[in-house]
Amino acid sequence: MLTKQELDEHWAQAREIYLNHISIDCVVFGFHEGQLKVLMLKSNNEEAWYLPGGFVLNEEPIEQAANRILKERTGIDEVFLRQFHVFGDPNRTKFHNEAYKENAFFNQRFISIGYYALVDFVDVKPMPDAFSEICTWRDLNDLPTFQLDHEHIFRTALDTLRLQLNYQPIGYNLMPQEFTMPELQKLYETILDKKLDRRNFQRRILAFGILDKLEQTRKGGAHKAPYLYSFNLENYQAALTEGLQGGW
Amino acid sequence: MLTKQELDEHWAQAREIYLNHISIDCVVFGFHEGQLKVLMLKSNNEEAWYLPGGFVLNEEPIEQAANRILKERTGIDEVFLRQFHVFGDPNRTKFHNEAYKENAFFNQRFISIGYYALVDFVDVKPMPDAFSEICTWRDLNDLPTFQLDHEHIFRTALDTLRLQLNYQPIGYNLMPQEFTMPELQKLYETILDKKLDRRNFQRRILAFGILDKLEQTRKGGAHKAPYLYSFNLENYQAALTEGLQGGW
């Protein structure tokens, strides 16, 4: 944790250590208790929430910068992280610039590269940044007011995720090591915001060949115990690069 | 056309009028005589070709910058133009920086936003920029040596285009007003680099409902005259936003 003075010095140097005009914003998706969550921070100054973000060091690849930023807010590394869009409207940080005008670094236009991440909820240790008092998961059904254009960024990420679902396997990054078929289905239903047929979902997802059926079942519920599954990493990776299906 | 001196003055001011560290590169696809083409420029100094590119003015939205750059090289406007990836490796312009080291503006790291465009070949009037002697279409089967990471940028754009083909109608921007079914099929085959069944292609593309069959046929070939089609703009736009098909 940095002191106020160290922070001031950091931002005073920011124009020298970071690339000017470029920022990164991350939409971090997690899944917990049947709900899709997004990691957000609450601004110190106002009743507005924003997405984890940061800047690119002078000699740092942008993918590495995104990873670094993610790690700073979550403590985790080596996660599913993809750029999905660049937000380059000159007015997108107008309000921001006013609020932080005492900070010279923020007094410039930023073009933000949007990344979205899929992470295992339980691995994340949310950590606030220098401008926030709270860093926590927000339920997609109970989203707060967003700062700047972060609602637009979030919405674009969600749309991208839904589209990706059609030709990329997802779940490995969002589910625990072992999970049941109904739990995986709930993930898909939550992302798509749509009910799926239990039997058809199972057949289709199994046909992809990315799951291993385990011997054990999950006892405890007041009903028939479902089988446990885990992802077959080899096939999963293959499906990631190949794409699940073609069109033409 | 600017004189050498005007150019020098322009680049001397570049750090003030353009956002530093940010560039835009465009992969412009055209289709002519059954061949897919990409617009490229040949460097004055070396035997290397590069993609149309440029920079973002201080208060300019990036989409507008991409459009401006495209118009400067082609003369056309209001075309299909989509960002597809950001290239942010710190070494990507290393060679570039050396070659242009007398130009202060180029002596910095650039993160490049990649756009791809689909344009009607005949509308384009290729115009060289300040660093090129030639601006012209290059056949995808006969590509030159690329400068910097432009081969990677081009390849990523082509992969994106192929993927988009699965859930977006394309063709309106690449085909003339009226065209025959075999001509449209050739476009798809060229993009995908794959033969398609004539009859199945026709059934499938017609099922999308984005084509209007015209009364006339195209005479002239030494064979049965094919019907002419045009795109139904209303349905085409709808398909663009809706996506041609879903997965889940």
Place this chain on the structure above:
DNA sequence: TACAATTGTGTACCAATTACACCTTCGTTT
């Protein structure tokens, strides 16, 4: 007028998706 080449159209077959039903198993209830 016959021919070669190309287009228009149709159909049988297989694969994938959809819409369902029935049985099994778990903890709970009585």
Place this chain on the structure above:
DNA sequence: AAACGAAGGTGTAATTGGTACACAATTGTA
């Protein structure tokens, strides 16, 4: 301990979509 409710496991018929073909029609040319 037997019955029950609720959820999971598995199967199948009907429909849709995709693939692989064949044949007739039309064009300019030989």
